[in-house]
Amino acid sequence: MLKINAERLNGRISELAKIGKIGETGVSRLAHSKEDKEAVLKVKGWMEEIGLTARIDDFGNLIGRWDAAETADQKILMVGSHIDSQPYGGRFDGAIGVLGGLEALQTMKENNLTPSLAIELAAFADEEGSRFNKGLFGVRGILGRLEDGELERKDKNGVSRKEALLEFGCNPDKFKESEYDTSRISSFLELHIEQGPVLEDKGEAVGIVTGISGPLWLTVELTGLAGHAGSVPMPMRQDALVGAAKVIIKLNELVKEIPGAPTVGTVGNLEVFPDSRNIIPEKVTFTVDLRDIDEKRRDEIENALHRELDEVSNENGLTYNIREDTRNEPRFCSEKIMDIMRAESKEMNLQPPELMSGPFHDSLAMSYVCDYGMIFVRSKAGISHNPKEYSSPEDIALGTDLLYRTIVKMAAESTNENSRADGRVSHE
Ligand SMILES: [Zn+2]
Secondary structure (H helix, E strand, O other): OOOOOHHHHHHHHHHHOOOOEEOOOEEOOOOOOHHHHHHHHHHHHHHHHOOOEEEEOOOOOEEEEEOOOOOOOOOEEEEEEEOOOOOOEOOOOOHHHHHHHHHHHHHHHHOOOOOOOEEEEEEEOOOOOOOOOOOOHHHHHHOOOOOOOHHHOEOOOOOEHHHHHHHHOOOHHHHHHHOOOHHHEEEEEEEEEOOOOHHHHHOOOEEEEEEEOEEEEEEEEEEOEOOEOOOOOHHHOEOHHHHHHHHHHHHHHHHOOOOOOOOEEEOOOEEEEOOOOOEOOOEEEEEEEEEEOOHHHHHHHHHHHHHHHHHHHHHHOOEEEEEEEEEOOOEEOOHHHHHHHHHHHHHOOOOOOEEEEOOOOHHHHHOOOOEEEEEEEOOHHHOOOOOOOOOOHHHHHHHHHHHHHHHHHHHHOOOOOOOOOOOOOOOO
């Protein structure tokens, strides 16, 4: 028997999916966009309906607070995820974490449960990182972890992050006021779709996450020399695209070298200049996304990629330049929270597999300031960042029920325990 209201939960998920809808099942809600704002206002309304005090901060985060004990200095249990999406994204990525959290809090209120600490539900801004090529913006913002130059990053249309935020209604000059005293955040809980095939493969609706692989994001620029495609003899060419092609193939080979390892590497974006059929490509810029739960193994692949770039550049008369966009190490979940989830799953007659997350989530940023725990919901065929992304209403309800039970347990535990086990608990 579920404790949460599955129909209400899935109704809200469908309703949110109407905002920025593309095709029959997709959504496009780019960070800080008009659609993003509409979605934020929609969820803000729901937060207020269930009695949370909701606000949109200057990073574009939506945060609803339930201050049951009404003491200003109390610890905060944070719950949430994001509602921005990829340009060609699905309905469930991020959304189930925010709306699942909302459903959990509403159920607590209906059951007259009074948490012993403040609970905040967050829909963090720009988790995806698609628009400005840098994700986890809102959550890093409140933790004071933004980097230099982030406001100057531009999207495809030349709009800077700063301009987009102003358009959204935020004031980047007031970021400081939206930052948290991080010592007050005791834990973070996130429900998310798996975005991979493991749970489906094991025939389980719900999984307990043990940690998040660290992503390394690079932007590589190769420069050669443009020339007429009809006149420059082949041995004299400095073709940047031929060089890029070799490097991309090599990366693909490198990550496949260790059989069975969860290492993954992807080039998902390529820009060719001057981008014309009869001109030899002079400059190619491409992105690299490299992930592993083993940081040392990831470093080795990164070094091999550098060697390949040296070699290919020499061979083809190119120069190259690498920009590092993001570098994170793997972050492990709190054993204490996993224990609560294990016990509650048992009560629900579930046998949740325990798995690492390849994709990163808002939890990754939170892991630097507090304990965190994550619940995964089975994804159909592991598809995500795609309108075909699907998780069944039944599975989402089960994941949300486990989230609800976990929050109830954690909110009943005492207010002031904030014993973050800083050591990495290694699982798997
Ligand atoms: Zn997500």
